[in-house]
Amino acid sequence: MIPSGAPIVTAAEMRAAEQAVFASGVSQDSLMERAGAAVARETARFATGRPILILAGPGNNGGDSYVAARLLQNAGHDVSLVATGAPAPGAAERMHALWHGPTSSLYAARPRPVLVDGLFGTGMTRPLERGLAAVFADLCKQAEFTLAIDLPSGIHADTGADLGAPRGIDVTLALGALKPGHLLDIGLERCGRVLLADIDIPVHTRWRTVTRPRIDTPGAHSHKYSRGLVAVIEGAMPGAARLAARAAMAGGAGYVVLAGDRPWGEGPDALVRREVRTAEDLSEFLGWDRIDAIVLGPGLGRDRRAEAYLRAAFAAPKPLILDGDALTLLGTDAARWLETRAAPTWITPHSGEFDRMFAGVGSKIDRTLAAAAEARATIVHKGADTVIAAPKGEVRLLAHGSRWLSTAGTGDVLAGLLAAQVVQSGKGVAPAEAAVWLHARAAQLAGPALIADELIGHIPGAISECL
Template identity: 50%
Template structure:
């Protein structure tokens, strides 16, 4: 039940619609609950390793999953206790409760803990934070191993609210599909290890997890120009653009030109006077242009971004180049393939006033800009104007250091220069970036990402 690559991510509303579609196709909601409860029982059985289990049941269907799991665990001979917050309030939960023939304790401050606590209290249906009294009660179980059913109780399943659960999970078992809370901070940090129980839910994969990154070998007929030629525009801080150019070459570009820098990080990169930038834009072999790294807001940046847009070349826009390009990008309506790579501060400046979860904000920004948006962070989200979204969780915390965004911009340039879909290019670049960071690990600095060939197929 580990989470596979390309896993489905559903909001609470989308999950309910998927469950309704299952029911319409002949798979009853009771059957889905039985499957979910069986998955919870299997996971708890492995986690408990023969020890006692305490299952905390809420009044809704999440609690119903807990009643099913308790019955199945008891049937295997496990020592199971069940503590309920309230009487079941749904038909499904009441039916599941009726099939449990053991005692049900009231969940109170006197409820004794167990080595494994299964949190089946609220799941994704919670619409407000847990009250102080219940939160204090649940915190009494801290320090025990905790298995959360779908999401830890007190977490907003859609990831739009920063609610801190009183009982973070060691393991969270996602039912049917991942939820935004499993891949977005701060909720994801409270979920522990996330497992996925495929109980028969099907839906359109508009939002998904990232696939495994693979840096494919060039074709037998490849040469340096058809592998992708990338033009990187250096600004007043050329070190950033040097990282970008090096990353473009490392991530598969066949030819890289660094315009406006005195020298290049590798001899294989062509460094030339910035006055030739517009001349280079007329080169039909250029497959992508990268602008923004190390280039603060100034008239020169605006001129270079405008020239790049006028060229019609596919673009990667980072840092201050994002806000500079946005008015024209909106007017172009997606006519120029573009990838924007804002971090949190740059995103807020470029797309003020957007609400909801990070996934929702990224989708809205991509639609507004007519461009692919890589909303960077430990919980990076990649969104396309047509509504496709990939969540690249987990990333690497070691990427939180200066210059790593410049490296990502270069990887985006290399992937985009090959031709094809800008969204696929962005997903590939983010995957390459995270894989490099994981290969390096502790003490990473941005230069390490382009220093040698770490990524293996």
């Protein structure tokens, strides 16, 4: 469980925020006392009287450990401490000097029921040394409850990459703000439950976790067109487009048209069919001024006609949602193509599609942000760690994704749901954030081993939580 709408900052931004606090007259010691007190509070809450082993690394993460150890001991807990080296000069060293309880070296450490990991936090620069990682993993394994201070040692703060983090961390207490490492890559699965401790460090960022949207009940004068018309374009695999169209309907669009060469195909009776057999037919249809958003890509195919459909959709001056085969067709020229569009565009690649379209280095956030700026499109970079990025620098990270979403068709549902949010809530990151939240919530409501068709049935339930 990760707090919704919580700010996310990189290690460097966190350090800068700390420096600003120091510049305002707060000492490093008092900030470390705040951090250590938060750690002690949460540890005590979960320890329920059991003996505690605290691991203290050489940096300020270790400094937090020394504070927590002292406060827990003063409160009557049975605390022992393991130090992996001499504390760094400054606050950590001073906090070390204030600890008067039992201390051992890592290799002499005996497991205890409660383990607090204060080895490394945002300062991890390289993989854990093998011997240390093995002892640490063993102590975690033998503990009944493990809490990591700020980040599990062995998770890269900015990327979530695995630098040797153990399994079995129950709670990670993020200090001041979430870091990308809590939500990305291996970090997402190794942090356990993430709690956020407010230690009074103001942070300014455009990166947040996805929040529940507020959705308006249709007004007294609402009608099918005012609630938005979504056009979904069918292709070689019509089931995918049908899923997108049904999801747009369930997502609250007022009118959904499925355009393709199967004018009397299956689907709900409320789904309007429009016969489109050629790119010319499609261009003519997309010229209809009632259309508020177009979905292209689910099951489109990659043949000549698909390419011509893509060109027709690009030429239409309407909000456009591109997924699946449309993204594959864009290929490595994606950014060049996308940035030519005057109307807003959203693309929803999974990592394979994203990597085929965009180069880039850094974390998933860095790469998605760079691609969004280059393509001038809002990108929903799907995965267990979904990242939404907009051209002007906003980022949203999904904190409650369901692993059960990794089945065929769930992406088509997301594309349709996104179109429904685009026609209802406008530009940029907001509709993408709403769609991603509803999609994830519908998946939770659908439960394990869900299939995409069932997911659609749970969208209204997810919406009802947003009214």
